[in-house]
Amino acid sequence: MNKGLTIPHEVAEQITLASLKDHRNYLQSELDAHFEKGTYVHPEDITNNRELIYCLDKLILYYGG
Numbered sequence: 282m283n284k285g286l287t288i289p290h291e292v293a294e295q296i297t298l299a300s301l302k303d304h305r306n307y308l309q310s311e312l313d314a315h316f317e318k319g320t321y322v323h324p325e326d327i328t329n330n331r332e333l334i335y336c337l338d339k340l341i342l343y344y345g346g
Contacts, residue, residue, distance in 0.1 A: 298344040329337040 308330045314320035315327065322330075 298346050
């Protein structure tokens, strides 16, 4: 007996894509707030956010976003 949840592959990809986009937008909003409004962001987080945004952009393209 299968106790797991089974969803169509297309639905799983859309959920993944939405999650990736949401996280990318959150990271970008942190950077925007820092550079436009002077909101404090730890220097390491600035570097990490930029790198993550770059990688998320690649993944979003892979998933068709």
